Amino acid sequence: MTDRQPLLAQAADIHQWLERDSDRADLDRLKRDRAIGQHQTDADPLKKVLLWWQAIERPASADLGRRVLQVRRTLSGLLLAGGLLIGVGVGSLALTFEGDYPINLLALLGVLVLLPFIFLLLTVMFCLLQAFGLNAMALLPHWMSPGRWTLDLFERYAGLQFTGFYGQADARSRLGFWQVVVFSQLFGVGFYIGAVLALVVLVSVSDLAFGWSTTLAVESSSIYSLFNMVAFPWASLWPAAAPDADLVEASRIFRLAAPSGVEQVALLGTWWKYVLMSLLIWGFLPRLLLLLFAGWRFKRATRTYLLEHSEVTALMDRLISPVVDLGQQSHTPEPTEAQESGVSDLQTATSFADAYILVWNGAVSESELRTADIAWLSASSSDAELSSVLNSLPTRYKKVVVFTKSWEPPLLEFLDVLSALREQVGKSCSIAVVPVGLESRPAESGDVSVWARTVAQLQDPGTYVMNFGGFTDA
Amino acid sequence: MPDFAVVGQPNKGKSSIVATLAENEDIAISSKPGTTRKATHYDFSVDGKLLYTLVDTPGFQRANRVLQWLEAHVEDASNRVDVVRAFVAEHRDDPKFADECELLQPILDGAGILYVVDGSKPYGPEFEVEMQILQWTGQPRMALINLIGEGDYQEQWRRALDQYFSIVRVFNAMLADFDTRTNLLRAFAELNEAWRSDMEAAIKALRSERSRRLHRSATEVADALIACLSYTGQQFVDEGDATDGVAQSLRNALLQRIREREQRARQQVQSIYRHDRMRADETDLVLLDIDLFSEEGWALFGLSRTQLLITGAMTGAVAGFGIDALLGGASLLLGTAVGAAVGSLGSWFASDELAKTKVLGQQLGGKLVQVGPLDAANFPWVFLGRAWLHHDLVRERNHALRSVMSAQMQDQENVMDQIPEDLRRRIAQAIGTIRKEGASSRTRSQLQACVEALFQLKLESELAGNKRPVYEVPPAF
Structure with missing residues (x-):
């Protein structure tokens, strides 16, 4: 797709692409679009969106716009061709001259000019209703316009919906309405081209004779006024194509008069210029003008249709909103929780009579311990204090219990102390780390689990964590 | 820096x-x-x-x-x-x-x-x-x-x-x-004094970003509601075939489509607030997990029959007052009175059925079974109530939290009780127009503004399983 695509095709592609893009993270979209928006100087929202569309990286496979264009072109071509064929057919039938009676101008103009002109006026009336904000599409019956049912085909084959309630119902119906007018006027223009062609060919290859006839008691002068009124737009430019009173008088026919009731037969052929101009000025030209007008309104409606789509309004917001990045750019993998140590499998320590007690960071108070063999160490103890405590450990104990604050995390400096302790007491002595809860209550299982995981890093089977069961005989 | x-x-x-x-x-x-x-x-x-x-x-x-x-x-x-x-x-x-x-x-x-x-x-x-x-x-x-x-x-x-x-x-x-x-x-x-200007700029940017997120979220929710109100299900059947089964399956498909649209709107709101990784099951909670069309949900998030009646009356009265104003008061406020009466009666007799089924004859033979669009009076309120709660939870959820999002509500509490009457009337007007005429750009903007005003209200709730008596539930589901 290029930026030279018609707006409707681009609108279809942009909508479709943005709807698919809506699954992306909002921040990613904001960063991407704002980066483009920051380089845009044009204030026109349509230009902003189209420039964004050029700048965005996207797969080249978007085909909705292409399909919309193809279907629209095909339907437009069919309508033009259909109008042309019907125009040729109707024109040929209306201009049938067997040589007996001249072609009745009143009937000819009634069929080829007046009746279509009434439909044209009705269309203009619907256009006015639409311009005044009414939903003319809903009022426009299918029988009145070939464009209405062509739109149904367009919706079906192009995949665009112009009716329905969702989101921008008014923008869609506006777009649909002007598309209907464009379609129907294409048909009308084709029709008149066909009718004019039929006239030109028949005038060239046969001798046509025109007259007028009516059962009503109408004076020639009245009919002359009528014909003159019809010829008003071109009478001064091409007088030969405007009838004079004598021609009108001479063209009156009575079917009972033999053979045609007309004295000056040669005069009757001169009407073809008048018929040609009537078809061109009252048939072809208004429809061409309405087609151009509807095309212009369709383009405007397409602009609204494109810009009022919810995803496009969101895009506009992203183009002009500053990206506030609070620090989402750094990504670190979520840690995989290590397998929880089976805290319930840990032994619960309730008796400490046979163990030497080491209290780390004041995990328990002195008053709660009823043994004399206690040492106190903390994270702020000096190397000298640590050495002093370790060197004074009695050798009779086979077990050292280290009380720690369960709610504090086990730090590496604590593992350093455990390593030093192991070196001091030798492999035969077990070291039990006992995390104690607040106010000497049993620790929470989550905290004990953290301690168990950390102590396990020492890979020393003689150093392990025990649940704290309270003081009974310490 | x-x-x-x-x-x-x-x-x-x-x-x-x-x-x-x-x-x-x-x-x-x-x-x-x-x-x-x-x-x-x-x-x-x-x-x-x-x-x-x-x-x-x-x-x-x-x-x-x-x-x-x-x-x-x-x-x-x-x-x-x-x-x-x-x-x-x-x-x-x-x-x-x-x-x-x-x-x-x-x-x-x-x-x-x-x-x-x-x-x-x-x-x-x-x-x-x-x-x-x-x-x-x-x-x-x-x-x-x-x-x-x-x-x-x-x-x-x-x-x-x-x-x-x-x-x-x-x-x-x-x-x-x-x-x-x-x-x-x-x-x-x-x-450090030298850091002041940068930090002030950061705070200003944060406030502006917060407003933007609220606006974007409201837009997403309003668009989702409009979409849900427009959905229909259609299927052609042969002349002699029964339509009941087709209608039921169309109804189920329609409800499922609406549920999915609501879920999508939630994900978009989460993304706007940078909660992209919040898992789907994190919102599958006591309240937000309640099915969109369940009895519980309608009792908790919908308007009561009385509220519907009052809202209908107020909306009708405003329309009637417009006529009175046009007549320069010559109607002695009759328009307002009639409007209120019509609005309240309309609400009272509004069908509780979720979506009507139509069977239409076709020119070329056969029948067209159509279900929807949703016309249950309370549906938009249930939808908005749920969106309001979800938005409130997502907006206030800190990114450090790794636990599931939780919400509790006091007994007898109803989300919609907290909406001011004026806002309720504006929402009712916008929804009424959308249901009647489709969503024009103007009505869409109106609904967006209403949802934005709704989201600006702080939801005063400690949500917890609703024990409120169920008063009305669409019978269709």
């Missing part, structure tokens, strides 16, 4: 604070100590312009050893910073002090210090070692008392921290609301 190094012992919530301030749900937060092993920088920028940087650091592991080294090498107070610098230079490649080097380096590079402690656990003198090291660096310092557990030892901590830090603040990374977060940023600015 200011840098702030978030330091402290492991497991005191440093990463949680960074995750909340940076709105980054990717930051690893774990109960396992030492999860953060490298200093990670999180830049706060507006359109690429850097305003400040948060540095998440590993925790102190061997603070006592470090302090002993520093004390052994210091000559006098004037060269303490140089000694700290020398320590880092000497131990940069020493795995034993890897964590300390990582956390000290940003401070030596000029970062302000945010020292984090857990105020829910008692203070211990062993923490003074770290505070002393930080004091030695000479950088501006602030202490943050984070509250991870249920205990409260704030005063204990405050007394100790006041001796080492110029500013001490309590900050619960999990529960801090937007104002608390911006106040904290303002406190950062107090650490």
Whole structure:
């Protein structure tokens, strides 16, 4: 797709692409679009969106716009061709001259000019209703316009919906309405081209004779006024194509008069210029003008249709909103929780009579311990204090219990102390780390689990964590 | 630009604070100590312009050893910073002090210090070692008392921290609301006058971004509601075929489509608030998990029969008043009275059926079975009530939280009770027009404005399983 695509095709592609893009993270979209928006100087929202569309990286496979264009072109071509064929057919039938009676101008103009002109006026009336904000599409019956049912085909084959309630119902119906007018006027223009062609060919290859006839008691002068009124737009430019009173008088026919009731037969052929101009000025030209007008309104409606789509309004917001990045750019993998140590499998320590007690960071108070063999160490103890405590450990104990604050995390400096302790007491002595809860209550299982995981890093089977069961005989 | 190094012992919530301030749900937060092993920088920028940087650091592991080294090498107070610098230079490649080097380096590079402690656990003198090291660096310092557990030892901590830090603040990374977060940023600015303008710019940008998110969320929800109100299901059947089964399957498909649209709107709102990774099951909670078309949901989020009646009457009265105004009061407010009566009667007799089924004859033979669009009077209110609750929860959810989103409600509480009458009437008008005429750009904007006004209201709820008597439920489902 290029930026030279018609707006409707681009609108279809942009909508479709943005709807698919809506699954992306909002921040990613904001960063991407704002980066483009920051380089845009044009204030026109349509230009902003189209420039964004050029700048965005996207797969080249978007085909909705292409399909919309193809279907629209095909339907437009069919309508033009259909109008042309019907125009040729109707024109040929209306201009049938067997040589007996001249072609009745009143009937000819009634069929080829007046009746279509009434439909044209009705269309203009619907256009006015639409311009005044009414939903003319809903009022426009299918029988009145070939464009209405062509739109149904367009919706079906192009995949665009112009009716329905969702989101921008008014923008869609506006777009649909002007598309209907464009379609129907294409048909009308084709029709008149066909009718004019039929006239030109028949005038060239046969001798046509025109007259007028009516059962009503109408004076020639009245009919002359009528014909003159019809010829008003071109009478001064091409007088030969405007009838004079004598021609009108001479063209009156009575079917009972033999053979045609007309004295000056040669005069009757001169009407073809008048018929040609009537078809061109009252048939072809208004429809061409309405087609151009509807095309212009369709383009405007397409602009609204494109810009009022919810995803496009969101895009506009992203183009002009500053990206506030609070620090989402750094990504670190979520840690995989290590397998929880089976805290319930840990032994619960309730008796400490046979163990030497080491209290780390004041995990328990002195008053709660009823043994004399206690040492106190903390994270702020000096190397000298640590050495002093370790060197004074009695050798009779086979077990050292280290009380720690369960709610504090086990730090590496604590593992350093455990390593030093192991070196001091030798492999035969077990070291039990006992995390104690607040106010000497049993620790929470989550905290004990953290301690168990950390102590396990020492890979020393003689150093392990025990649940704290309270003081009974310490 | 200011840098702030978030330091402290492991497991005191440093990463949680960074995750909340940076709105980054990717930051690893774990109960396992030492999860953060490298200093990670999180830049706060507006359109690429850097305003400040948060540095998440590993925790102190061997603070006592470090302090002993520093004390052994210091000559006098004037060269303490140089000694700290020398320590880092000497131990940069020493795995034993890897964590300390990582956390000290940003401070030596000029970062302000945010020292984090857990105020829910008692203070211990062993923490003074770290505070002393930080004091030695000479950088501006602030202490943050984070509250991870249920205990409260704030005063204990405050007394100790006041001796080492110029500013001490309590900050619960999990529960801090937007104002608390911006106040904290303002406190950062107090650490150094030179940082003030950048921090003020950051706060301004945050406020503007918050408004943008609310607007975008309201737009998404309004569009989703419009879409749900437009959905229909259609199927052609042969002339002699039964239509009941087809209608039922169309109805089920229609309801499922609406459920999916609601879920999509929720995901978009989550994405707008940077909660992209929030799993689907995190919203499958007591309240938000209630099916969109369940009895419970309609009782909890919908309007009561009386509320529907009043809203209908008010909407009708406003329309009638317009006629009175056109007649210059000559109608003696008859239009208002009639409008109110018609509106209330319309609401009273409105069908509770969710969506009507139509069977239409076709010109070419056969029948067209059509279900929908939804016309149950309460559906839009249920939809909006759920969206309001979801938005409120997502907006206030901090990015440090890794638990599922939870919500509870008091007995007898109804979400819609909290909407002011005027807003309720405006919503009813917009929905009425959309149902009648389709969603034009104007009505869409009106509904968006209503939803935005709704989302600006703070939902006063402690949600918890609704025990309210069920008063009306569409019989169709």
